[in-house]
Amino acid sequence: MNTINRRQFIQLLGGASALASSFGITACSRQPAASGRVVIIGGGFGGATCAKYLQRFDPKLDITLVEPKQQFVTCPFSNAVLGGLRDMNSISHGYQAHEKRDIKVIHAMAQEIDPAGKKVVLDNGKTLEYDRLVVSPGIDFRWEDVEGMSAADAETIPHAWNGGPQTVIFHNQLTAMPDGGVVIIAPPANPFRCPPGPYERASMIAHYLKQNKPKSKILILDAKSKFSKQPLFMQGWEQLYPGMIEWVGGTQGGRVTRVDPASKTLYSELGEEHKADVANFIPPQKAGAIAHKAGLVDSSGWCPVNQRTFESTVHPAIHVIGDASLAGAMPKSGFAANSQGKVCAAAIVSAMGNTRMPDPSYVNTCYSLLSPDYGISVAAVYRYAADKGIYKVEGSGGVSPMDVDEEFREKEARYAKGWYASITSDTWG
Ligand SMILES: Cc1cc2nc3c(=O)[nH]c(=O)nc-3n(C[C@H](O)[C@H](O)[C@H](O)COP(=O)(O)OP(=O)(O)OC[C@H]3O[C@@H](n4cnc5c(N)ncnc54)[C@H](O)[C@@H]3O)c2cc1C
Numbered sequence: 435m436n437t438i439n440r441r442q443f444i445q446l447l448g449g450a451s452a453l454a455s456s457f458g459i460t461a462c463s464r465q466p467a468a469s470g471r472v473v474i475i476g477g478g479f480g481g482a483t484c485a486k487y488l489q490r491f492d493p494k495l496d497i498t499l500v501e502p503k504q505q506f507v508t509c510p511f512s513n514a515v516l517g518g519l520r521d522m523n524s525i526s527h528g529y530q531a532h533e534k535r536d537i538k539v540i541h542a543m544a545q546e547i548d549p550a551g552k553k554v555v556l557d558n559g560k561t562l563e564y565d566r567l568v569v570s571p572g573i574d575f576r577w578e579d580v581e582g583m584s585a586a587d588a589e590t591i592p593h594a595w596n597g598g599p600q601t602v603i604f605h606n607q608l609t610a611m612p613d614g615g616v617v618i619i620a621p622p623a624n625p626f627r628c629p630p631g632p633y634e635r636a637s638m639i640a641h642y643l644k645q646n647k648p649k650s651k652i653l654i655l656d657a658k659s660k661f662s663k664q665p666l667f668m669q670g671w672e673q674l675y676p677g678m679i680e681w682v683g684g685t686q687g688g689r690v691t692r693v694d695p696a697s698k699t700l701y702s703e704l705g706e707e708h709k710a711d712v713a714n715f716i717p718p719q720k721a722g723a724i725a726h727k728a729g730l731v732d733s734s735g736w737c738p739v740n741q742r743t744f745e746s747t748v749h750p751a752i753h754v755i756g757d758a759s760l761a762g763a764m765p766k767s768g769f770a771a772n773s774q775g776k777v778c779a780a781a782i783v784s785a786m787g788n789t790r791m792p793d794p795s796y797v798n799t800c801y802s803l804l805s806p807d808y809g810i811s812v813a814a815v816y817r818y819a820a821d822k823g824i825y826k827v828e829g830s831g832g833v834s835p836m837d838v839d840e841e842f843r844e845k846e847a848r849y850a851k852g853w854y855a856s857i858t859s860d861t862w863g
Contacts, residue, residue: 477501480756483775517638571722615711762824809846
């Protein structure tokens with residue numbers, strides 16, 4: 435009973451090596467290199483992390499990262515740009531560190547995936563062959579579900595739910611708005627990218643307005659009847675921005691059913707009209723377009739995956755991670771995508787080396803800044819079980835307490851900045 439055969443021993447060794455590496459430990463007995471070709475679509479939180487850790491776990495792999503942007507602008511801390519706390523440069527990250535690790539970075543869009551032929555066709559005319567493919571394209575918008583507005587109208591009514599030009603448009607509109615203006619933020623129903631994001635956004639805009647345009651107001655027309663860290667946000671708003679932010683829940687008339695971009699008017703389900711000086715309509719979401727084109731999605735619009743390895747349950751040898759995937763209890767966050775990128779890298783190296791990796795565990799913390807010195811958070815640890823997929827570990831993490839002093843909130847604001855520095859260094863550094 436206590437003896438194990440040679441094959442089981444090699445499997446254990448391989449699994450231990452992958453696990454050790456995922457915690458930043460260099461194992462002395464690295465498993466034999468599994469040479470093979472891995473292509474990764476998307477150089478955001480999920481894809482860039484996965485590429486880096488694949489190379490770490492098996493330096494002999496031939497890894498190609500496909501990402502159109504030369505500089506990735508993060509959504510995390512883009513709200514701080516709207517609040518005037520950061521500039522765009524400080525939330526932009528390049529791929530030099532990946533190139534130094536001999537990861538091939540191709541700045542192009544993946545146009546087609548051929549799962550049977552194991553090929554990816556790029557918009558620059560090139561075709562890449564793979565043994566394993568990782569798809570981490572983030573989100574796309576369900577414009578088809580929005581009456582009166584299309585993707586082209588995002589120039590007038592920015593969603594700013596992808597970092598980059600949309601953040602700049604939104605920022606410029608806020609700085610051009612007269613004092614006394616009304617900013618409307620309209621968050622979508624669940625599930626969507628970054629559940630606390632719209633409310634951190636309201637806080638950061640309020641911080642900017644309080645200093646520069648104190649007669650202005652923020653109206654949140656929410657499709658939902660409750661939201662992430664709600665009591666903490668509301669407590670903070672009352673303390674920091676009394677009377678400036680009004681939240682209307684879905685059943686009270688918050689659900690927006692039509693938008694008129696020309697007049698910046700949002701119409702609610704109850705027939706009310708709300709005219710904005712600056713409108714931020716955040717459309718309902720689905721997995722990034724390439725996932726739909728490749729048939730990786732189910733009827734929910736997101737990608738079902740094996741919860742242990744992130745391999746698609748539709749097409750073998752293709753793994754989907756990050757926001758695009760259906761990852762059990764995990765939220766759609768950058769930290770979650772980073773965590774999944776590492777597990778997916780271990781799963782691929784194990785699969786290619788024909789070893790079994792140990793059951794994974796994951797972490798997520800979402801910090802939100804309410805002002806430069808006022809932070810709150812929600813954290814959790816997740817594990818995998820065959821009968822329930824990825825589940826939240828009971829008693830792990832939790833939200834910040836309600837009754838604490840200023841120093842506690844100030845510390846969490848500092849941790850938020852520390853988190854950003856460390857996750858971006860882990861992903862792109
Ligand atoms: C305002 C806001 C604040 C946020 N704050 C936080 C936070 O504080 N903490 C946190 O953890 N998360 C936060 N998030 C969420 C976080 O940004 C996302 O969850 C994260 O980016 C998801 O990673 P991803 O790899 O799935 O997608 P992304 O990071 O969006 O990366 C997808 C990449 O794929 C590329 N791509 C798409 N299609 C193709 C294709 N066909 N070919 C090649 N490349 C392609 C895109 O160009 C993009 O670079 C925030 C989000 C928002 C909107």
